[in-house]
Amino acid sequence: MQxxxxxxxxxKAIVFLLALVPLARLATGxxxxxxxxxxxxxxxxxxSLGDWTLRFLLITLAVTPVRKLSGWHWLASFRRxxxxxxxxxxxxxxxxxVAFDHVFxxxxxxxxxxxxxFITVGFTALVLLVPLAVTSTNRMVQRLGxxxxxxxxxxxxxxxxxxxxHFWWMVKRDITEPAIYALVLAVLLGYRAAAKLKDRRRRxxxxxxxxxxxxxxxx
Amino acid sequence: MLIRRPTNIxxxxxxxxxxxxxxxxLMKLAAAGSVLGAAGLLGCDARGQAKTLGLQKLExxxxxxxxxxxxxxxxxxxxxxxNYYEFGTEKEEPAVYAKRLKVRPWMVVVEGExxxxxxxxxxxxxxxxxxxxxxxLRCVEAWSMVIPWIGVEFNRIAKLVEPTSKAxxxxxxxxxxxxxxPGVRVPVLDWPYVEGLRxxxxxxxxxILAVGLYGEVLPNQNGAPVRLVVPWKYGFKSGKSIVRIRxxxxxxxxAWEKANPSEYGFYSNVNPGVDHPRWTQRKERRIPEYFAxxxxxxxxxxxxxxxxxxxxxDLKKLY
Numbered sequence: 001m002q003x004x005x006x007x008x009x010x011x012k013a014i015v016f017l018l019a020l021v022p023l024a025r026l027a028t029g030x031x032x033x034x035x036x037x038x039x040x041x042x043x044x045x046x047x048s049l050g051d052w053t054l055r056f057l058l059i060t061l062a063v064t065p066v067r068k069l070s071g072w073h074w075l076a077s078f079r080r081x082x083x084x085x086x087x088x089x090x091x092x093x094x095x096x097x098v099a100f101d102h103v104f105x106x107x108x109x110x111x112x113x114x115x116x117x118f119i120t121v122g123f124t125a126l127v128l129l130v131p132l133a134v135t136s137t138n139r140m141v142q143r144l145g146x147x148x149x150x151x152x153x154x155x156x157x158x159x160x161x162x163x164x165x166h167f168w169w170m171v172k173r174d175i176t177e178p179a180i181y182a183l184v185l186a187v188l189l190g191y192r193a194a195a196k197l198k199d200r201r202r203r204x205x206x207x208x209x210x211x212x213x214x215x216x217x218x219x
Numbered sequence: 220m221l222i223r224r225p226t227n228i229x230x231x232x233x234x235x236x237x238x239x240x241x242x243x244x245l246m247k248l249a250a251a252g253s254v255l256g257a258a259g260l261l262g263c264d265a266r267g268q269a270k271t272l273g274l275q276k277l278e279x280x281x282x283x284x285x286x287x288x289x290x291x292x293x294x295x296x297x298x299x300x301x302n303y304y305e306f307g308t309e310k311e312e313p314a315v316y317a318k319r320l321k322v323r324p325w326m327v328v329v330e331g332e333x334x335x336x337x338x339x340x341x342x343x344x345x346x347x348x349x350x351x352x353x354x355x356l357r358c359v360e361a362w363s364m365v366i367p368w369i370g371v372e373f374n375r376i377a378k379l380v381e382p383t384s385k386a387x388x389x390x391x392x393x394x395x396x397x398x399x400x401p402g403v404r405v406p407v408l409d410w411p412y413v414e415g416l417r418x419x420x421x422x423x424x425x426x427i428l429a430v431g432l433y434g435e436v437l438p439n440q441n442g443a444p445v446r447l448v449v450p451w452k453y454g455f456k457s458g459k460s461i462v463r464i465r466x467x468x469x470x471x472x473x474a475w476e477k478a479n480p481s482e483y484g485f486y487s488n489v490n491p492g493v494d495h496p497r498w499t500q501r502k503e504r505r506i507p508e509y510f511a512x513x514x515x516x517x518x519x520x521x522x523x524x525x526x527x528x529x530x531x532x533d534l535k536k537l538y
Contacts, residue, residue, distance in 0.1 A: 034507070038311060039300030040362055042509045100504075103512050108499070116497055170497070172360075173407050173478060174308035 001072050008074045015078065019085045022052050023092065042100035049093035050122075054167060054181055056086035057160045061188045068195075080136050083156075087133040090126045122166035125159045132156065160185055270294060274435040277349060277369050285425060286353035287520075292364035294433050296506050301440045302358070303459055304407055305400040312402075313440035319399040320439040320460065327445060331390075331466035334381035341444045345430055347371040352427055354450035356457075357489045357519045361511060363503045368448050369431035374422040377466075382418065386466035389421040390414075391447055394460040408474045414447065414458035415471035415485065419528055425450055425521060428461070451521040453487045484538040488529070489519035493538045 003011070026045050029036035037044045060082040067075040102108045112119050132153055134140070141149045164185050168178040271294050303313035306320075325341040349369050357363045377389075395411035397403050403410045420426065429448045430437060437443040442459025449456050455475055465471075475483035482496055491501045491514065504511035518525050 039296035039506045040310070040504070041507060042504065042511070043362075100509050101511050103510050108501075112499065115494075118497055172308075173304070174405070176405075 001070070003072075003074045008077060012078060012081065016081060019056070019081070022048065023089070042096070046093060046096040046100060049089055049096055050167065053086055053089040053093050054163050056082055056089055057156070057163055058181065058184050058188065060086055061156065061160060061185070065188060065191045084133060084136060087129045090129060094123070094126055118166055118169035121162045121169070125162035125166060128155050128159045128162070132159075157189065160189075271433050271435055272298070272438055274438060276435055277345070277431045279349065280369050280431075280434070281348065281350045283350045283352050285524075286351065286367075287355060287365060288353070289355070289365045291353065291367055292506050297364060297366055297432065298438050298440060300506060302360075302455065303402075303440055303442070305394075305396075305402045305410070305412070306440070307402050308407060314438075316401055317439035317443075320394070320443065321396060321399055322439060322444045322460075325444050325462075327461060327464060329376065329380045329464045329466075331464075332383045332386035332468060333466050334383060335379070337380050339376070341430075344371070344376075344428065344445055345436075347375060349430070350427075351434075352429075352448070352450075354425075354448060355519050356448075356450065356454050357503060357515065359453035359455055359483070359487070359495060359500075361495075361498060361500065361503050361515075362506055363513070363515075364506050367433055368427065368429040369434070370427035370429035370448065372424055373426045373428050373447070374424065376428065376464075377422060380466075382466045385468045387418055388467050388470050389416050389418060390465040390467050390471040391416075391458045391461050392463035392465070393458045394462050407478075409477050412458060412474045413471060414456055415473050416449065416456070417470075417528075418466070420449070420525075423525060423528065425524055451489060451518040451525050453489055455483070456487050486529075486534070486537050488517075488534065488538075489515060490517055490534055490538065491515040492517070493535055 025036070026048060030041060030045065034041060060079055063075055063079040063082065067073055098104060098109060102112070113123050114120070132155060135144060135149060135152060144152065164178060164181045167181060168175060171178055299314045300310045301313040302310060303317060306313040306316040323341070327339045327341070327344065328336075329339065330336040349371060351367055351369050353365060353367045355363060356366050391414045393412040393414070394400075395403065416426070427448050429442075429446050430444060432438075432441060437446065439460075442457075442461075445461050446459045447457045447461060456473075470485060473483075473485060475487075476485055489500075494500050500515055502511045503513050503515045505513055516522070
């Protein structure tokens with residue numbers, strides 16, 4: 001499916017606004033409709049922001065496989081937006097924890113980060129997202145050079161598993177939900193591993209017998 | 220010379236003589252009215268949120284000096300934010316699914332190391348002299364509420380069955396209804412949910428079997444028709460929908476202990492000095508506040524009454 005550049009930018013604007021809906025819903029609930037957020041609004045907000053951070057991370061990771069499988073190459077231009085949304089939701093998620101759970105007590109927060117593995121991994125994941133967000137502009141891609149930029153952005157393969165682990169270790173007993181995230185992540189990373197393996201095999205395959213094919217120009 | 224004419228005063232603007240004469244009295248009345256009105260509003264705010272589900276009312280409920288006078292947590296919050304894993308692990312789920320719980324007929328079997336084992340029908344339990352006990356509830360997840368329970372001291376029931384000298388602990392077994400409980404299809408915990416107390420903890424006047432809250436019988440999600448309430452321990456020690464009470468010699472294996480012994484001990488007394496491995500227990504969030512800024516107090520603030528039960532025990536080890 002090919003789309004005109006104009007259609008793509010319209011679509012992008014729509015998706016941009018849609019991605020703000022979860023945040024807007026929480027803000028509206030907190031300010032005007034306490035019933036929306038239930039008996040423990042702070043917990044609701046923190047968890048919901050965490051959920052959306054993970055969802056945007058997975059959506060970001062889904063862009064390439066979906067693009068390749070569907071041939072919708074215009075999807076590539078959405079990837080940065082999704083990634084930045086993951087970062088944004090992550091920052092607000094962390095802020096709600098800092099404010100609501102610890103009331104800005106820096107010492108208590110540092111202790112928490114060191115002492116509690118699920119906080120440690122969650123915090124690490126978010127910190128690792130910072131360089132990716134910072135280098136997300138076109139200018140930064142140029143400054144770093146595409147090759148180095150790509151290497152740096154492979155960090156997401158560490159960040160996403162850390163994020164899912166953060167959720168898994170947070171849950172008290174029922175691991176159904178984190179398991180679903182883990183499964184989706186496994187599929188998305190598995191696709192890449194399989195693609196790479198296939199690629200390597202294809203390259204390693206001996207040249208077919210028979211008359212040597214002339215390399216095509218501009219192949 | 221300019222002569223100012225008085226502005227046009229309408230007859231309707233002139234205070235009639237009968238009000239003018241009483242102006243001081245009337246102002247006092249108005250002031251009193253607004254104060255009363257404000258107090259009324261505040262009263263609604265604190266008490267009540269007392270809009271209940273309109274379940275069966277409990278009559279002749281005595282007040283108790285063991286109640287706290289802290290502001291109550293709204294009925295709505297007490298009944299929609301529950302851990303009752305048999306109906307799902309999300310806190311909103313029990314309020315939705317527990318409607319199906321069958322609470323009549325209901326029998327509570329009391330047996331074990333007792334001279335006179337006995338089965339109580341729920342109607343009998345409701346006939347005991349009931350008291351309102353406003354207790355703080357501190358969940359192991361670091362949130363807390365203030366709940367006006369209605370119930371009877373457990374020791375009154377225990378005395379009727381005459382525990383023998385072998386009765387060192389009390390085991391509380393809760394309802395297991397696979398046809399009404401969607402949560403028990405998943406082995407999240409070892410069903411049925413079992414809780415336990417040492418005999419002196421069970422016999423303590425603070426320990427009650429609750430049959431109601433906010434003046435009415437318990438809603439299903441809060442553990443209808445009869446549940447345990449032990450206010451100085453984390454909430455999960457207060458088992459819901461109890462069907463069997465056993466006086467035993469050996470310390471029972473409780474549900475959370477079996478599920479995760481490194482995180483949940485048998486005693487599970489509220490203790491800010493012993494952190495849950497995954498979060499601090501120093502602070503708590505009083506529902507529905509945003510900020511977890513309240514200091515958690517040892518034994519949930521009931522230390523004066525219960526600390527003596529634990530003299531000589533290392534509460535860091537026996538958490």
